[in-house]
Amino acid sequence: MNKRVLMLLVLLGAALRLWQWAGDGTLWLDEIAIARNVEARSIGELVTKPLAFDQVAPPGFLAVVKLSTLAFGNNERALWLFPLMIGLAGLVLFASLAMRILRGWAVPIAVVLFVVALAPIRYSAEAKQYGIDAVVAVALTLLAFDLRTRDRSIGSLLLAGAAGLAVIVFSQASAIVMAALGGALAVAWLMERDARTRRAMLVTVPLWAIASLLAVWMGERSMTPSTRAFMEDFWRGGFLPLPPRIMTAGPWLWERFVSLFGDGWTLHYPLPWIFALLAILGIIALWRQRRDVALLVASPMVVTLIAAIAQQYPFRQRLIVFLIPSALLSAAAGAGWIADLAGRRNDIAGAVIAAATLILPAMALVKSGVPSRVDNYRPIYAHLQANRRPGDAVYVMFLGNSSAIYYGPRYGLQRDEYHLGACDRDDTRTYLRDLDRFRGRPRLWMLFRSAPAHRVPREAMREYLAAIGIRRDSLFVPSSVSEPILIELYDLSDGNRLNAASAETFPVAKMLPYPKPGCRDWGGDAAAYNPRVSSKESR
Numbered sequence: 001m002n003k004r005v006l007m008l009l010v011l012l013g014a015a016l017r018l019w020q021w022a023g024d025g026t027l028w029l030d031e032i033a034i035a036r037n038v039e040a041r042s043i044g045e046l047v048t049k050p051l052a053f054d055q056v057a058p059p060g061f062l063a064v065v066k067l068s069t070l071a072f073g074n075n076e077r078a079l080w081l082f083p084l085m086i087g088l089a090g091l092v093l094f095a096s097l098a099m100r101i102l103r104g105w106a107v108p109i110a111v112v113l114f115v116v117a118l119a120p121i122r123y124s125a126e127a128k129q130y131g132i133d134a135v136v137a138v139a140l141t142l143l144a145f146d147l148r149t150r151d152r153s154i155g156s157l158l159l160a161g162a163a164g165l166a167v168i169v170f171s172q173a174s175a176i177v178m179a180a181l182g183g184a185l186a187v188a189w190l191m192e193r194d195a196r197t198r199r200a201m202l203v204t205v206p207l208w209a210i211a212s213l214l215a216v217w218m219g220e221r222s223m224t225p226s227t228r229a230f231m232e233d234f235w236r237g238g239f240l241p242l243p244p245r246i247m248t249a250g251p252w253l254w255e256r257f258v259s260l261f262g263d264g265w266t267l268h269y270p271l272p273w274i275f276a277l278l279a280i281l282g283i284i285a286l287w288r289q290r291r292d293v294a295l296l297v298a299s300p301m302v303v304t305l306i307a308a309i310a311q312q313y314p315f316r317q318r319l320i321v322f323l324i325p326s327a328l329l330s331a332a333a334g335a336g337w338i339a340d341l342a343g344r345r346n347d348i349a350g351a352v353i354a355a356a357t358l359i360l361p362a363m364a365l366v367k368s369g370v371p372s373r374v375d376n377y378r379p380i381y382a383h384l385q386a387n388r389r390p391g392d393a394v395y396v397m398f399l400g401n402s403s404a405i406y407y408g409p410r411y412g413l414q415r416d417e418y419h420l421g422a423c424d425r426d427d428t429r430t431y432l433r434d435l436d437r438f439r440g441r442p443r444l445w446m447l448f449r450s451a452p453a454h455r456v457p458r459e460a461m462r463e464y465l466a467a468i469g470i471r472r473d474s475l476f477v478p479s480s481v482s483e484p485i486l487i488e489l490y491d492l493s494d495g496n497r498l499n500a501a502s503a504e505t506f507p508v509a510k511m512l513p514y515p516k517p518g519c520r521d522w523g524g525d526a527a528a529y530n531p532r533v534s535s536k537e538s539r
Contacts (some may be wrong), residue, residue, distance in 0.1 A: 001292050004094055005108070006099070006252075008107075009095070009111050009112060009115050010091045010092060010095055010111075010115070012090055012115055013091040013114070013115035013369055014091060014412065014536065016086070016115070016116070016121050016370055017084060017087045017088060017091075017120075017121055017124040018088075018123070018219070019370050020121050020122065020124055020125040020370055020371045020372065021077065021080050021081075021084045021124065021125035021370060021371075022077070023125075023370065023371030024371070024376070024378065024430040025371050025373040025378075026373070026375060026376050026377045026378050026403075026407060027074070027076060027079070027127060027375075027406070028373070028374035028375035028405075029128040029374075029375065029399070029402055029449075030055065030128060031076060031079070031126060031128060031374075031503055032402045032405075033051075033053035033054075033055045033402060034051075034055055034057060034062075034065075034079075034128065034146060035053055035074070035079055035127055035406065036052070036053065036126045036405075036406065037051045037053070037062075037401075038065055038066050038074075038079070038127075039060065039092075040068070041066075041075050041200070042066075042247070043062075043063050043066050043067070045062060046059065046062040046066055047059035047060075047062060047063055050223055050224045050227060051222070051227075053402075053520065054226065054227045054230045054231070054235070054520055055227075056170055056172075056219065056222050056223055056227065057128070057129055057222075058129055058132075058168070058169055058170050058171060058218075059169050059218070059222075060169030060170040061082070061129045061132060061169075061170050061171075064082045065079060065082055065127065068081045068082055070332070071263070071330040076127075079127040080124075080125040080126060080127060082132075083123060083124055083125060083126060083127070083128075083131045084124050085208075086124075086131060086132045086135050087120060087121075087123070087125075087131050088134065088265070089123070089135060090120065090131075090134065090138055091114070091115070091134035091185045093135065093138045093139055093142060094111070094114045094138050094325060095111050095114075096109075096142060097141060097142045097145070097325075097329070097347055098110040098111050098114075098329065098332070100142070100145060101145060101286075101290075101296075101297070101329070102329065102332060102333060102336065103129075103289065103291045103336070103340075104336050104339070104340040104343075105335070105336040105339035105340055105343065105350060105351075105353075105354045106226050106282075106332045106333045106335070106336025106337070106339075106340075107336070108336050108354065109332040109336050109339070109354055109357050109358070109492055110328055110329055110332030110333075110336075112358055112361075112411055113328045113331065113332055113357075113358070113361055114325070114328055116358075116361050116362060117132070117267055117324060117328065117361065118266075118267055118364055118365060118368055118372060118480075119131075119265065119318075119321050119324055120134055120266060120324065121365075121370060121372065121380065121391075122372050122374075122480070123318075123321060125371070128318070128485060129170070129171060129172070130294075130318045130319075130321040130322070131320035131321070132170055132309065133171045133172070133173040133174070134170050134321050134322050134324055134325055136167050136170065136171040136173070136177065136324045137173070137174070137177045137300060137322045137323070137325050137326070139163075139167070140163075140164070140174065140177050140178060140181055141177075141181065141296055141297070141300075141325070141326070142168070143160055143163065144184070144185060144296055144516055145293070145296060146160075146187065146364070147185065147196065147197065147200040147204060148185070148194075148196060148197055148200075148292055148296075149196070150196070152196070152199070152200075153195065153339070154199075154203060156201060157203035157204045158203060158204075158207070160200075160204045161203060161204040161205075161206070161207025161208060161211075162207065164178050164204075164207055164208040164211035164212075165207060165210070165211045165214070167211075167498065168211050168212075168214055168215040168218065169218075171322070172215055172218075172219050173319075173322040173420055174211075174212075174215060174322075175212040175213075175215035175216055175219075176212075176300065176303055176307065176322075177300050177322065178208040178209075178211060178212050178311060179208075179209070179212050179303060180299035180302070180303035180304075181208070181253075181296060181299060181300070182205040182208050182209060183299055183303065183504050184295035184296050184298075184299040185197055185201060185205060185206070185296075186201060187295055187320060187360035188292040188295055189201055190328025191291060192292070193396060194360045202407050205335050215255045216364055217359060222512050225273070228339075230520065235314035235316060235319065236314070237314070237316055237489050238256070238308055238313075238314025238315045238316025238317070238319065239309075239311050239314055239315075240252055240308060240311070240322075242307045242311070244309075249335055254276075256305065256308065256315045256316070257276050257279075257301070258272050258273050258276045259315075259317075259320075260272075260276070260279075260301075260314070260320060260323055260324070260327045261273075261275040261279075261327065263277055263316075263317055264480065264481035264482075265295055265317040265318045265319065265321070265481055266317070266318075266321060266324060267324065267327075267361070267364060268364045268368060268481075269360045269361060269363075269364050270360050270363055270364065270369075271360060271386075271538075273359065274363050275327075275331045275360070277334075278330075278331040278334035278335050279327055279330035279331040279334060279358075280330075280334070281333075281334035281337065281338075282297075282329070282331055282332065282333030282334030282335070282336075282337065283297065283298045283330050283333070283334075284299075284334075284335050285334060285336075285337040285413075286330075292386070292530055294398070294480055297326050297329050297330055298330065299331075299335075300322070300323055300326050301323050301326050301327065304320065304323060312349075326440075331357075333442060335354065335357040336354070338353055339351075339353040339357075340451075341353040342479070345363040349441060368480050369480075372480045373480060374479055374481055374482060375403070375449070375477075375479055375482070376477050376479075377403045377407045377477075377485065378407070379475065379477050380475065380477055380485050380487050381403075381407050381410070381411035381413065381473045381534075382411060382449065383487060384411065384413065384445060384447070384487060385411040385412050385413070387473065387489070388412075388413075388445065389443065391443070391447055392443045392444070393419065393438055393441050393443065393444045393445065394413065394417060394418035394419065394444075394445045394447070395418065395419050395438065395444060395445065395446050395447065396418050396419070396420055396421060396447045396449075397420060397421045397446070397447060397448045397449060397450065397454070397458065397461075398421045398422065398423035398519065399421065399423075399446065399449045399450060399451060400447050400449030400485075401420050403449060404420075404447070408437045418447075419437075421434055422434040423519035424457075424472075424511075424519070425511070425519060426511055427511065428456055428457050428460050428509060428510065429503060429504070429507040429508055431457040431460060431461050431505055432461065432464050432503035432506060432508065433504075435464060435465065435503065436502075438492055439468070439492055439498055440492060440493055441492050441493065442491050442493040443468070443472075443489060443490075443491065444490045444491075445487060445488070445489050446461070446462075446465065446486075446487065446488045446489075446490060447485075447486075447487050448461075448462075448485065448486040448487070449485050450482070450483035450484075450485075450486075451482050452482070452483065452512075453512060454483070455483060455512075456461060456508075456509050456510070456511055456512055458483070459509075460506075460508045462488075462511065464501065464503070464506050465488075465492075465505075465509075467497065467500060467501040467506065468492060468497050468500065468501050469490040469491050469492040469493075469497060469498075470490065470491045470494065470496065470497070471488055471489065471490055471491075472489045472490065472491055473487075473488065474486070474488040474489070475487050
């Protein structure tokens with residue numbers, strides 16, 4: 001691949017990531033939880049104590065983000081700075097890896113796919129570790145390939161092993177990647193019995209195994225019992241349903257693999273099954289060219305699926321972002337193989353096929369837009385600030401509490417000036433009963449921050465309000481992966497409308513059986529928010 005073209009593609013990727021970082025937007029639910037922990041705690045507390053609000057993050061990531069906020073202030077761009085720097089480095093590393101392990105049209109296809117991929121762009125400006133997970137996976141794969149292809153001294157092999165010990169403080173997913181790559185190297189050595197891989201197996205891989213075990217231990221230690229219970233509940237959709245059945249296991253595996261390309265938290269491609277098929281074809285093509293490369297590329301995806309079958313790691317949403325480099329390399333290898341075959345007869349045909357491969361990824365990027373945000377609260381709270389009158393009631397649906405705590409004061413909404421909505425995991429009617437306390441109020445602002453699991457109660461509340469009142473104002477802000485944020489103003493002072501419906505008789509849909517809405521304590525007492533404050537002082 002022409003180096004100038006490669007440089008231009010890397011610069012395009014850098015521009016997209018910088019645009020994402022600099023663009024207008026706010027933190028979303030989990031980012032706010034991380035930001036509140038970072039703001040309240042010292043570096044020592046961040047790296048040694050479980051986080052509040054059911055959050056889990058690597059200690060090194062937390063420490064660097066804390067340093068960034070100390071240097072540049074507690075704001076979004078300071079929180080996003082470290083992920084941005086890693087995301088920019090990831091462009092260079094991925095391009096280098098693609099050029100070393102792929103051939104022909106597969107190289108430019110892979111680089112373009114990574115440059116325009118939604119998840120690497122989005123997570124280059126997000127106060128979560130998922131983008132770092134993906135870049136660490138690229139770096140470790142590149143290192144594993146070097147162990148196979150270059151003569152290394154014992155000291156160099158020890159340094160490669162030490163790199164594994166270093167990355168676990170920044171990426172929890174690196175434990176799976178190192179286990180997968182170590183297994184791939186072992187299989188490659190069994191097939192070829194070469195001296196380079198044998199030396200790596202004796203020196204580097206054992207250190208990676210130790211690092212993986214340490215990462216698991218650190219992850220377990222970073223969770224309280226309540227956080228562990230929440231995680232198991234929230235992520236159980238990423239595990240093979242139990243008891244396992246032959247008739248359902250195959251479709252589940254296929255659905256999970258396709259989600260790598262189609263989920264809104266990953267790549268969000270239209271027709272993602274096309275790329276899943278290309279990835280499978282790509283692994284076959286790589287196996288025919290170089291079996292060790294096929295093993296290195298496929299092993300993280302295979303091991304993660306095995307872990308999901310064994311109920312050890314969920315194959316779902318943002319927890320599999322670290323598999324995106326492997327998925328894109330595989331799909332590019334498949335598309336490149338087809339383009340190379342066509343190009344043997346006609347150069348233009350090969351170029352057309354290569355270009356056609358990029359249509360769906362480009363459509364995904366255009367549809368999502370840059371910057372792509374999970375949530376953007378700024379227009380919502382600005383609208384409320386501009387239109388709220390003295391005496392207005394403000395109701396924040398439960399899931400929006402963290403945003404009201406974090407962003408509300410910036411727009412004149414203090415914690416004692418809004419009512420926090422009820423949360424019930426089983427009964428939709430609870431949400432309607434909660435609204436009845438506002439009957440007769442002429443101005444009630446409703447702030448809905450929802451997720452798919454909260455769709456049923458949110459829509460029930462809106463339908464109930466429309467029956468007992470009149471909507472006077474509304475504004476919604478779309479989300480790239482979830483339900484839109486919505487603020488509405490209702491007049492509930494009409495007696496006739498109030499008599500027309502009641503919370504006990506109004507028809508409502510049943511709550512979704514899974515996933516159920518979370519009812520976490522997003523407010524938290526002072527002791528949970530800041531471990532330096534005793535529980536006695538927080539009362």
